[in-house]
Amino acid sequence: MRIQKIIIFAAFLAASCHTAKPVAMNNLPVFDKEAHRGGRGLMPENTLPAMLHALSLGVTTLEMDAVITKDKQVILSHEPFFNHQITTRPDGGFIAEKDERKYNIYSMLFAETQQYDVGSKPHPGFPQQEKIKATKPLLSQVIDSAEAFARARQLPLPFYNIETKTQLLTDNIYHPAPEVFVPLLMQVILEKKIGSRTIIQSFDPRTLQIIHTKYPGIKTALLIEEDDK
Numbered sequence: 001m002r003i004q005k006i007i008i009f010a011a012f013l014a015a016s017c018h019t020a021k022p023v024a025m026n027n028l029p030v031f032d033k034e035a036h037r038g039g040r041g042l043m044p045e046n047t048l049p050a051m052l053h054a055l056s057l058g059v060t061t062l063e064m065d066a067v068i069t070k071d072k073q074v075i076l077s078h079e080p081f082f083n084h085q086i087t088t089r090p091d092g093g094f095i096a097e098k099d100e101r102k103y104n105i106y107s108m109l110f111a112e113t114q115q116y117d118v119g120s121k122p123h124p125g126f127p128q129q130e131k132i133k134a135t136k137p138l139l140s141q142v143i144d145s146a147e148a149f150a151r152a153r154q155l156p157l158p159f160y161n162i163e164t165k166t167q168l169l170t171d172n173i174y175h176p177a178p179e180v181f182v183p184l185l186m187q188v189i190l191e192k193k194i195g196s197r198t199i200i201q202s203f204d205p206r207t208l209q210i211i212h213t214k215y216p217g218i219k220t221a222l223l224i225e226e227d228d229k
Contacts, residue, residue, distance in 0.1 A: 008022065010096040034061040034161060037078060041126050043117055045174060046076035047134040052149050061199075066139055066185055069177055073110040074139040074188050075148060080105050080165050080174035082116055085123060106174050110138070127191040139185070143192045147212035163223070164202040178206040186215055 038050025039059070051062050067077045082103035095103060104179040105113060119134030141159070150157050164181060171177040176184070191197055200211055201221040208220045 025040050032061055032159070033059045034063045035059040036063050038062060038064060041128060043130055044123075044132065044134045046078055046136065047119055048118070048137045048142055048145055049134055050130060051146055055146060055149055055155060055158060056153075059158070060156065061161050062142075063143070063161040063163075064139075065165055066179060067105050067165050068184060069105055069110045069113060069210075071109045072106055072176075072184055074185055075105070075110065075113060075136045076139060076142060077105060078165070080170070081116070085125075086118045086121055088117040088121050094121065104174055105136075106176070127221045139188050140192065143188070143194060147192075147194075157197065159197045159199070160189075161199045161201060162189075163220075164200065164204065164207045166202065166204045166207055168204070168206070178204065178210050182207055182210045182214070186211070186218070189218075 001002050035050070035054035035057075037045035038047060039054040039057070040046075040050065043050035043053045046064055051064070052055075054062060064076050065078045066074050067080045069075060080102075081101050082095060082105070083122045084097045084100040087095050087100075087103070089095060101114075115134065117133050118136060119132045122131060123129050139162075146158050162185070164178075165183065166175050167183055168177055175181055185200070189195055195215075195218055199219045199221055200208065201223055202208055203223045203225070205222060207224055211220055
């Protein structure tokens with residue numbers, strides 16, 4: 001049976017912010033402004049400084065990516081490894097593209113990941129991006145900081161659009177299987193009481209199927225590539 005797919009996601013331009021058409025969700029703003037990876041056109045992607053900067057610009061939804069460390073911590077990262085374009089190693093050197101998958105976050109303890117700087121290296125695709133030393137933060141840290149930032153400035157509390165970085169071919173290599181990944185992610189979301197302001201998106205329908213079954217109150221979005229049938 002062909003599955004009808006609704007995607008609530010768009011690519012971002014230099015400022016990495018977009019506007020979406022009005023959506024029929026109970027508490028989502030009619031005019032929603034998202035910051036892709038925290039607004040990577042302006043700040044290092046998937047970092048705490050990026051998320052707070054996005055809120056200061058009036059963004060209403062923080063879009064981010066989640067991966068899992070060896071000690072089962074949920075942190076922000078677009079890839080489940082350290083991307084050569086953005087990473088400075090602990091010794092100050094850079095990572096070659098051919099070697100980046102060796103820097104597997106799922107094989108590292110959270111403390112190990114904090115030795116890698118993902119904000120200082122100039123990004124070839126984003127010349128206006130501010131260069132600051134930054135690490136891949138815990139999802140829980142991002143939520144706590146974003147909520148506190150919004151309250152201190154009397155801003156609306158943000159929404160969170162979180163992508164799970166899983167696929168069948170790399171289960172238990174670069175990430176746990178969805179049966180393990182999803183509860184780890186949802187534990188953070190439920191503990192922080194942001195479920196009503198969260199969308200979980202994924203290219204991996206297995207993730208969303210688990211959420212529909214075990215966490216039916218959480219909004220989801222299935223992502224597809226242009227050539228998906």
